């Protein structure tokens with residue numbers, strides 16, 4: 052029934068004020084207002100219609116993305132939207148495209164690595180979108196191993212230019228978003244060579260296409276790398292390839308904030324760590340964590356609303372059947388994902404703070420917290436994107452058969468989201484960076500240098516290696532210090548075991564290679580501890596709103612205890628908990644599920660997503676699922692005619708068995 056709220060009963064059950072929770076989810080009243088206003092604006096503007104994109108050809112989809120992106124930019128300029136509003140507009144537009152890379156990587160790379168002069172020149176063009184840029188780092192042969200990139204930038208002192216060259220097929224740039232068809236410029240990462248000496252990978256601003264007719268400049272071969280996973284989905288993006296044939300750029304287009312090449316060809320390295328050349332990746336990894344909570348929340352919102360609408364079994368005497376959300380199995384799969392969405396939100400907020408702090412320190416030439424910022428952004432990017440990808444797929448299964456329909460919104464969400472496990476650093480490669488950081492921290496224990504920040508717990512190694520969990524009854528698992536201690540002792544013991552095993556090898560690098568799998572597990576345990584501890588810090592802080600804190604506490608303990616349950620092997624093998632304590636945790640978890648159940652729909656309403664953004668018949672706000680599924684089915688082009696195209700050619704001859712005789 053149109054206009055009826057089929058989920059009204061669910062909403063009436065809520066034991067907290069949803070509007071207050073919306074503010075907590077958004078981060079502040081101001082952030083909520085911006086998000087709410089921009090999402091409604093996008094939802095009502097026909098240019099941002101997206102329901103038809105799965106049926107578009109690649110070319111149509113690409114052109115449609117251009118149209119939306121340019122329209123978004125026009126709105127940003129005409130309405131004088133702030134940066135915050137502009138970012139929200141792009142998010143709610145919900146179609147990956149060149150704007151993401153221009154604003155998300157090209158501009159930040161110039162800001163982070165360009166001199167004041169370079170920033171003035173290039174940012175004034177980029178900020179007005181008079182040039183469009185992308186981030187060209189990955190090559191056909193190397194992505195993870197940035198030091199293995201092959202593209203060269205050789206200084207020619209005669210002409211005061213760099214010669215950009217792709218010496219092999221594998222040195223072709225391959226993957227950069229926006230490169231294939233749109234970008235006029237790129238920040239290109241290449242090996243800097245002066246006087247025959249290789250100084251490693253540096254960034255260069257390179258013009259790729261004519262600003263008059265968009266044709267590639269002579270010496271440049273460029274194109275799109277082809278279709279990617281899923282219909283619609285990430286195929287709106289022109290990920291590209293690029294080869295240079297002795298292509299020349301002026302010397303002042305090397306990004307020279309971190310190191311310089313003089314007119315004479317002298318290389319001057321500054322005294323800042325060389326890793327700052329990777330700074331753009333660190334900044335994007337930080338934003339990806341908040342985006343993980345967004346994507347997971349979308350999937351969970353769809354699965355929760357649909358689970359409340361969907362009924363199967365349990366009818367007595369022809370009465371009403373059971374809502375599938377009432378099955379404990381459904382709750383055991385769904386509620387930890389709901390809790391994870393909130394957990395990633397709060398750790399994302401904290402990571403933003405950490406990133407801002409390290410940026411300010413770097414400006415004051417304080418590099419002390421850089422390794423921790425790198426480890427946290429890498430590890431949390433890895434952990435949250437892996438959990439979110441798995442979570443979206445789980446939500447699809449939670450919606451049964453209808454979850455597999457395109458109009459559930461879940462297949463496309465998965466297809467767009469899953470490459471997050473790969474871009475900005477393969478998730479395993481990133482956890483290995485965390486593992487290196489942990490091994491270094493462990494090796495310094497007892498040296499008088501106290502571990503700080505997220506590894507401060509390692510400073511209590513003596514206690515954490517010996518302690519036994521004090522949990523005696525199920526409710527003890529609602530005690531923050533008991534939960535934290537279990538996670539800390541598990542993480543520390545896993546790290547120390549790795550360090551001990553490493554020390555058995557004469558050659559540390561060989562040992563590291565042998566122990567890769569264990570090291571990744573230890574890194575994940577450390578990252579999960581960070582997320583749990585930041586959630587606990589959140590619920591221990593001031594939280595306004597009727598009943599809000601209680602809900603967040605429930606979600607926090609669901610998050611922690613489901614991890615304990617999922618990684619029980621780690622907790623038991625490190626003696627961080629006993630089997631009896633683990634079974635008390637399962638008991639507590641079931642009780643928490645019962646407390647969340649009446650609040651589940653309201654907890655996903657707090658995300659404040661519009662039906663446009665969700666793009667899901669199953670997740671509609673009004674729960675009016677079945678008539679809308681029919682409407683969607685009838686829109687399919689196969690239903691344009693009752694008798695399908697091909698009937699006379701194939702079906703009729705088959706039925707009548709009168710096809711021409713086959714010849715061998």
Ligand SMILES: CC/C=C\C/C=C\C/C=C\C/C=C\C/C=C\C/C=C\C=C\C(=O)SCCNC(=O)CCNC(=O)[C@H](O)C(C)(C)COP(=O)(O)OP(=O)(O)OC[C@H]1O[C@@H](n2cnc3c(N)ncnc32)[C@H](O)[C@@H]1OP(=O)(O)O
Nearest residue numbers: 137138141150151154155194195197326329425474475476
């Ligand atoms: C109007 C519209 C408005 C707005 C639009 C707005 C917003 C959009 C915003 C953002 C976009 C958001 C989401 C993205 C969406 C889509 C995706 C699109 C783009 C994707 C782009 C990419 O993928 S770019 C390419 C990414 N590539 C990688 O990530 C490569 C991964 N590899 C590496 O990072 C490194 O090579 C390595 C870290 C794995 C190893 O490096 P190496 O130099 O070999 O290092 P080691 O020898 O191992 O270590 C040396 C020491 O250096 C330390 N280290 C390494 N990296 C860093 C670092 N980054 N920072 C600090 N320190 C670092 C390392 O730990 C070692 O330390 P030691 O102490 O041990 O010596």
Ligand SMILES: Cc1cc2nc3c(=O)[nH]c(=O)nc-3n(C[C@H](O)[C@H](O)[C@H](O)COP(=O)(O)OP(=O)(O)OC[C@H]3O[C@@H](n4cnc5c(N)ncnc54)[C@H](O)[C@@H]3O)c2cc1C
Nearest residue numbers: 186187188189193194195226227228470473474475476479
């Ligand atoms: C949708 C999308 C958008 C992208 N956009 C951009 C962009 O805009 N700009 C850009 O420059 N790049 C971009 N990329 C490229 C991306 O950054 C790389 O694909 C990514 O960094 C992974 O590198 P790779 O492809 O070389 O993977 P590989 O490193 O080849 O990984 C293959 C396998 O090897 C494993 N592996 C690799 N090294 C190790 C190791 N040391 N130890 C253990 N296991 C290892 C990995 O875990 C993985 O299982 C994009 C990629 C995608 C999918």
